[in-house]
Amino acid sequence: MDHTHDPQATAFYKPDETGGKSGLASWIFSTDHKRIGLLYLSLILLMFCAATVLGLIIKLKLMTPGSTLLSPQQYNAMFTLHGVIMIFLVVIPSVPASFGNIFLPLHIGANDVSFPRLNNFSWWLYVIGALLALTSIFTGDGAPDTGWTFYVPFSERTTTNVSVAVIAVFILGFSSILTGLNFITTIHRLRAPGMTWKKLPLFAWSLYATGWIQVLATPILGITALLIFAERVLKLGLFNPAQGGDPLLYQHLFWIYSHPAVYIMILPAMGVISEIIPVFSRKPIFGYNMIAFSSLAIAFAGSLVWAHHMFTSGMSDTAVLVFSFLTFVVAIPSAIKVFNWLSTLYKGSISLDPPLLFALGFILMFSIGGLTGLVLGSAGTDIHVHDTYFVVAHFHYVIFGGTGLGMFAAMHYWAPKVFGRMYDHAKAAWSFWLIILGMNVLYFPMFIMGLQGMPRRYYDYLPQYAPLQMVSTWGSWFLAAGLILMFWNLYQGCRYGPPATKNPWGGATLEWTLPSPLQHEAFHHDPVAPEPYDYKGVNPDG
Amino acid sequence: MAEVAAPLVHKDYHASKMGMWLFLFTEILLFGGLFLLYASYRAKFPQAFHEGGKTLDVFIGGLNTVVLITSSLTVALSITALRRGALVFCQCLLAFTVACAGTFMVNKFIEWSAKFHHGLIPGSEHMAQLPQGQSVFYGLYFAMTGLHGIHVIIGASVILWVMLLIKQGKVTGEDYVVLENAGLYWHIVDLVWIYLFPLFYLIS
Numbered sequence: 001m002d003h004t005h006d007p008q009a010t011a012f013y014k015p016d017e018t019g020g021k022s023g024l025a026s027w028i029f030s031t032d033h034k035r036i037g038l039l040y041l042s043l044i045l046l047m048f049c050a051a052t053v054l055g056l057i058i059k060l061k062l063m064t065p066g067s068t069l070l071s072p073q074q075y076n077a078m079f080t081l082h083g084v085i086m087i088f089l090v091v092i093p094s095v096p097a098s099f100g101n102i103f104l105p106l107h108i109g110a111n112d113v114s115f116p117r118l119n120n121f122s123w124w125l126y127v128i129g130a131l132l133a134l135t136s137i138f139t140g141d142g143a144p145d146t147g148w149t150f151y152v153p154f155s156e157r158t159t160t161n162v163s164v165a166v167i168a169v170f171i172l173g174f175s176s177i178l179t180g181l182n183f184i185t186t187i188h189r190l191r192a193p194g195m196t197w198k199k200l201p202l203f204a205w206s207l208y209a210t211g212w213i214q215v216l217a218t219p220i221l222g223i224t225a226l227l228i229f230a231e232r233v234l235k236l237g238l239f240n241p242a243q244g245g246d247p248l249l250y251q252h253l254f255w256i257y258s259h260p261a262v263y264i265m266i267l268p269a270m271g272v273i274s275e276i277i278p279v280f281s282r283k284p285i286f287g288y289n290m291i292a293f294s295s296l297a298i299a300f301a302g303s304l305v306w307a308h309h310m311f312t313s314g315m316s317d318t319a320v321l322v323f324s325f326l327t328f329v330v331a332i333p334s335a336i337k338v339f340n341w342l343s344t345l346y347k348g349s350i351s352l353d354p355p356l357l358f359a360l361g362f363i364l365m366f367s368i369g370g371l372t373g374l375v376l377g378s379a380g381t382d383i384h385v386h387d388t389y390f391v392v393a394h395f396h397y398v399i400f401g402g403t404g405l406g407m408f409a410a411m412h413y414w415a416p417k418v419f420g421r422m423y424d425h426a427k428a429a430w431s432f433w434l435i436i437l438g439m440n441v442l443y444f445p446m447f448i449m450g451l452q453g454m455p456r457r458y459y460d461y462l463p464q465y466a467p468l469q470m471v472s473t474w475g476s477w478f479l480a481a482g483l484i485l486m487f488w489n490l491y492q493g494c495r496y497g498p499p500a501t502k503n504p505w506g507g508a509t510l511e512w513t514l515p516s517p518l519q520h521e522a523f524h525h526d527p528v529a530p531e532p533y534d535y536k537g538v539n540p541d542g
Numbered sequence: 543m544a545e546v547a548a549p550l551v552h553k554d555y556h557a558s559k560m561g562m563w564l565f566l567f568t569e570i571l572l573f574g575g576l577f578l579l580y581a582s583y584r585a586k587f588p589q590a591f592h593e594g595g596k597t598l599d600v601f602i603g604g605l606n607t608v609v610l611i612t613s614s615l616t617v618a619l620s621i622t623a624l625r626r627g628a629l630v631f632c633q634c635l636l637a638f639t640v641a642c643a644g645t646f647m648v649n650k651f652i653e654w655s656a657k658f659h660h661g662l663i664p665g666s667e668h669m670a671q672l673p674q675g676q677s678v679f680y681g682l683y684f685a686m687t688g689l690h691g692i693h694v695i696i697g698a699s700v701i702l703w704v705m706l707l708i709k710q711g712k713v714t715g716e717d718y719v720v721l722e723n724a725g726l727y728w729h730i731v732d733l734v735w736i737y738l739f740p741l742f743y744l745i746s
Contacts, residue, residue, distance in 0.1 A: 114557045181564045189557040219568040223575035227685070235665025236681035238579060243681075244590070244674035249582055253575050 008420055008499070013038065028124075031116035034518055036123050037101030038418070044090055044098055045487075047130065051085040054078050057477055059442070063473035065461050072459045077146035079457060081137060083148030084165060088172045089130055091403055093477045095268035097126070097179055099410045102418065102518075103181060107201045107512040108528045109192025111345050114185040118178055125175035132168035136161040137299065147457060149258070151243070152239040152250045157230045163232050166225040173218045173225070176264070180214025184206050192510075194529035201509045201532045202291050208273025209295035213260045213267075221257035224250070237243040248313055255306035263302040265399055266366075267295055269406025270337055276413050277341045279507045280356035281326065281348025284533040287340040294333035301330040308326035311379050312386045320379045327377030334370055338363060354428035354506065356410035361436050365401025369394055372447065376490065387457075390450025393443045401439055408435075408486065415490060416500030420517030423493020438479025445472045506540035508532055552564055555719050562723040566730050569693075573734050576686050580741060583682065587675025594679035594745035599653060603743040607735065611640030614732040617725045625715045629708065630664070634716045635706050638727065643698035654684075683742055690734055697731045721724050 008014075012034045015022055027035055056110050058078050061069045070078065097418040103110055113119050137143040139163035146154055150169075155162050158218065187200070200208075227250075230236050240252045278285040285291065307315060307323040341363060350356070372394040375381050385391065416422050445468040448452075454465050461469065503512040509532045514522055584591050616635045623632035661668035663678050669677045704724045707713040713720045 114554065115561060118561075177565075177568050181561055181568075183559045184564060185557050188560060190555055215564050215568055218572060219571035220575045222568075223572050226689075227575075230685060234684070236685055237664070237677050238681045238685065243670060243672075243677040244583075244587060245678055245681075246582070246586070249579055253578070256575075381611065 003448050007515040007517060007519065010519055011420060012520050013419075013517070016520050027301035031112070031120050031121060032520070033101050033105050033116065033119060034111050036119050036416075037098050037103075039123055040093060040126070042133065043130065044094055044128065045184060047085055047089040051090060052080050052480070054082040054085070056480055058082060059473045059476040062461075062469050064465055064470070065463060067460070073142070073145060075459045076147075076457075077099045077137075077143035079438045080144050080147055084133060084144070084169070087148050087261075088169055088245050089126075089133065091128060091265045091399055092172070092176055093126065093179070093287050094265070094403060094407050095272060095410060096183070096207055096210055096264075099272070099414060100179075100183065100203075100268060103511055104186065104204055104207055104415065105190065106514065106518075106522055107204050107509055107532075108187060108190060108195055109510055109529060110186065110190035110524060112190075113182050114189055115182050120279060121298045122175045122178035122182070125171050125178070129168045129172035129175060132164055132171065136164035136168060140164065149254060150225075150228055151254075152228070152247045153241070155228055156239065163229055164450055166228045166492035170225040170229075173179070173221045175377075176214050177218045177222075180211035180218070184211040184215065187211075191527055192523075192526045196529070198288075199529050199532060200292070201508075202285065202288070202295075203268075203271035204269045205292040206274070206295045209299040210264050210267045213264050213299050213303070217257045217260040217264075221261070224257065227253070244316045248310070248315070251310050256308045259306040260299075260303045261319075262399070263298055265403045266406075266454075267298060269362065269403045269410075270295070272410040273362050273515055274337070275507070275509065276355045276359040276409055277344050278348075278533045278535075279505050279508060280353060280359075281345050282351075282506070282535050283344055284350040284535070285340070286343035286346075287336070288330070288533065290336050291340050297333040298330060301326065301333065305330055305377075308377050308382070311382045324377060324379045328374065331370065331374060331377070334366075336369060338370075339489050354425055354432065355409050355422075355505070357429060357432045358412055360406065362402055362405040362409060364436075365397050365405060365439065369397030369399075369401055373398065385450050387455055388450035389446040389454045389456055392456050393446035393450060396439075396443045396446075398534035401443075405435075411490060413505070415494055416504050417511055418515075418518060419494040420500050420515075421494055421497035422504065423489050423497050427485060427489040430523060431482050433491060434478055434482030434485060437481075438475050438477070438482050441475030442472050442479055443475070445469075445475075501541045503538070503541045506535065506538055508535055508538045512538075545592055546582065553717065553719075558719045558723060562726050566726060569727075569730050569734075571647070573686070573689070577681070577737070580682055580686070583675070583678050584745075587693050589680065590744050592675060593681050594676055594683070595744070598683070598743045599656070601744050602653050603739055607739050609642045609649075610643050610732045610735050613639045613646075614729055616642070617728045621718060621722055621725055624708065624713070624718050624721055625729060627715050627745025632735050633705055633708065636708075640698050640701055640705075643694050643701075645696055647691065650687065686738055687742070690731070690738060693731045697724075697728045700727060 012032065015026065021029060025451045027039060030036060030039075049411075057070070058075070060073060061078075101113070122231075140163075142160040144162045144165045145158060146162060150162065150166060193199070227236075227238060231239060237245055238251050239245040239247050241247065274285060276289055305323060305327045307319060311320050311324070341359075372390070376391060376394060377384065412423070412428055446502060448455075449465050449468050449472075452465070454461060500516045502514070502516055504516075505512075508530055510527055510530065511518075513527065559694060617639045620635035620639070621631045623629075623635060657680075659664075663669065664681065664684055669680060670678070701724055704713060704721050
């Protein structure tokens with residue numbers, strides 16, 4: 001790098017002096033993976049804020065029993081939209097579409113993905129899907145009120161705007177497929193010379209496994225969404241019991257996608273954690289092979305467990321037994337990862353910087369979420385807690401505590417690299433503690449209420465749940481305060497913070513050999529593939 | 543598919559092919575969901591599927607099968623023609639493929655019209671009053687052949703677009719991966735029909 005030259009002036013988000021498009025067009029029609037990653041990131045965070053506000057309103061309504069704040073119909077629409085936006089517009093694309101897009105090519109020593117134009121196209125599909133989802137709220141006969149699962153027969157009968165919403169889901173699925181397809185091909189074809197599969201950073205490994213799930217599972221969601229549309233518009237009657245149809249088959253189709261989808265959500269975040277833990281322990285990652293392998297094992301086994309969402313639906317006992325067993329099997333590779341991270345930390349030279357804090361938060365929350373998942377995966381106990389708050393708590397521990405914190409960890413880890421400026425570490429730590437406190441106060445009471453029998457999605461509840469409901473709502477405020485502090489701190493840091501060095505954390509993967517902020521063209525010639533977790537001679541330069 | 547075929551940064555033949563094959567997996571799985579429904583309902587209502595299958599026109603279905611297989615042959619030949627530099631012959635073969643797609647859709651139109659004429663219209667009173675299982679059979683018939691028909695139209699449009707690219711000299715005997723990918727897509731459209739035909743027309 002030229003030391004007299006200010007890298008801020010030629011950052012990839014500044015206009016490209018060498019020609020090409022300018023202004024808005026240089027963003028929305030960009031084929032640069034870094035710009036597309038930032039486009040995704042900004043929209044995903046916008047959608048996250050919108051759906052978080054919906055969640056806060058839901059919790060506010062539930063603070064006291066009785067009919068307050070929202071009508072029952074509004075409440076149903078609120079939790080449906082919270083689910084649809086969070087799942088399809090935030091969590092599914094979260095880490096892969098934003099940080100995956102920016103850092104996957106850099107991790108493997110490439111200047112872009114295999115299909116840059118397709119990458120831009122998939123972002124446009126995301127935009128169209130998001131706009132359609134918003135359209136479904138404000139047009140027709142009211143916002144969808146089915147829950148994010150669109151279960152038949154209700155989704156066929158309700159007069160609300162389900163048809164538009166499922167088309168939005170179809171288009172968002174297409175966008176996700178194209179991202180996965182692009183990443184798989186990129187990893188196969190664009191690795192720099194010497195970048196063997198065993199030198200691939202674990203983030204790339206996790207995106208590779210995710211890509212396969214995206215490609216192989218999402219089409220089932222596509223056809224399921226199309227069928228709901230066809231059932232509503234063409235009245236085919238494929239799931240209508242009166243005509244011989246079977247609503248249970250809908251549930252199978254839905255979960256054949258939607259269970260593997262939770263691994264689309266969690267695997268990339270696990271990849272982020274696998275990058276962060278060794279850097280801040282100054283120790284090579286423990287069990288590289290097993291972490292890489294367990295990503296593939298999760299992708300494979302996770303595709304065979306979908307019917308554990310249907311233990312109370314009247315499936316045969318044999319099916320329940322098999323799916324319960326397979327569910328326990330998929331817990332093994334997840335546990336392998338957790339133990340490997342802990343072994344990496346063991347006797348490491350730990351520096352408790354913000355990215356590591358969020359990563360440790362991930363391990364805590366994911367472990368609680370994962371272990372309570374076994375309670376749900378075991379058919380006997382699931383009968384007791386099925387469709388209660390226990391499920392909601394489990395899911396939010398895994399997805400918000402897992403994927404959400406993984407995303408925040410990635411933001412704190414890579415923000416200095418992307419924007420070339422450093423945020424305030426003390427404020428970041430404060431926001432972390434507020435978020436962790438808020439999450440646990442918000443979701444842990446839901447485990448207890450679930451065990452006591454509080455059903456999910458209910459508008460009202462019995463007085464005995466009132467104290468814990470109240471505590472849970474307080475938690476949502478701590479969480480909101482933490483999120484506001486975190487986003488404000490990151491914004492201030494990326495905008496006005498002190499310039500970041502090339503390698504502030506002392507990472508050994510390739511992106512840390514590049515200037516901060518990232519430049520228009522990353523590698524001018526093929527880089528030498530490093531040992532991604534060997535920190536001999538690699539030190540933080542900040 | 544268009545986007546798969548033309549990376550900006552550099553031409554990577556293998557990457558283009560790999561991307562297309564991954565996309566074809568997704569197509570198979572898209573139909574896979576419907577095949578799953580078919581398998582379940584067929585096991586549940588074997589008699590109704592037998593009765594339903596008898597009402598379909600094996601001649602038109604068989605004719606359409608021949609038409610599609612022939613079109614797959616011509617699209618395969620067109621790639622060889624392009625690589626050998628026989629541009630006009632290549633364009634003729636592709637035009638023939640598109641014509642086959644048109645023939646297929648006309649036959650489909652005749653078939654569906656006949657069904658509609660007999661009151662087999664999705665959502666109609668008549669469909670609702672059919673014995674249990676039969677309306678599911680026709681529902682699946684319309685859903686699967688309908689989705690396949692949409693794919694025929696998309697495939698033919700892609701081939702027309704590639705013909706334009708060949709005319710403009712953007713797809714040549716040296717750089718023919720776009721045509722090859724379009725051909726792959728056309729084969730999957732053909733292949734799905736190869737399964738649909740016996741499952742609906744020949745099971746009775």
